[in-house]
Amino acid sequence: DAKTTQPPSMDCAEGRAANLPCNHSTISGNEYVYWYRQIHSQGPQYIIHGLKNNETNEMASLIITEDRKSSTLILPHATLRDTAVYYCIVRVLYSGYALNFGKGTSLLVTP
């Protein structure tokens, strides 16, 4: 699986958009980009995934660059409950079933 690079920490004001970047410059054509988050030692929670098109769901939007070497997770209106560690994970199609979590980005949403 391709390696990902994320900033260790970010801050965001409540009500503003949180934009979390992820670099995955070695991504290959059949690898998907997944985002999970972990709120204070709870079990990780799936947010969104994509292959090459931008994706949106009720939680977030995922913007993948055209060359697929980076992506951005957008939380459009961050709340205090969005304070968590956010993980960007790249998975090879059908390579197995493990999610390989890195260190992620610790997002702090402030009042």
Added chain:
Amino acid sequence: EPEVTQTPSHQVTQMGQEVILRCVPISNHLYFYWYRQILGQKVEFLVSFYNNEISEKSEIFDDQFSVERPDGSNFTLKIRSTKLEDSAMYFCASSALAGPGNEQFFGPGTRLTVL
């Protein structure tokens, strides 16, 4: 909304003792997983399980560990002889399928403390 449940929430044991961590995956899911997270460290994959056998396991999952689906609802992780370094949060997860788009749903975890 269906969810993965885990029991107990906290387990304290003496070094060398056997422990069994229990999980009830989401009912129509077919793939089951165990992960662990040592305090302050990243979440680490241990094992995946499908059709009553291990699909994939990490280097961490050595002979001290075993998994079982003893009935139609439970999924267990057994550690035969616990060590101090086994102290961690253990997360169970399940998914409907294994491929992309079939996200893994995680339980709240069991905190294992080995004394």
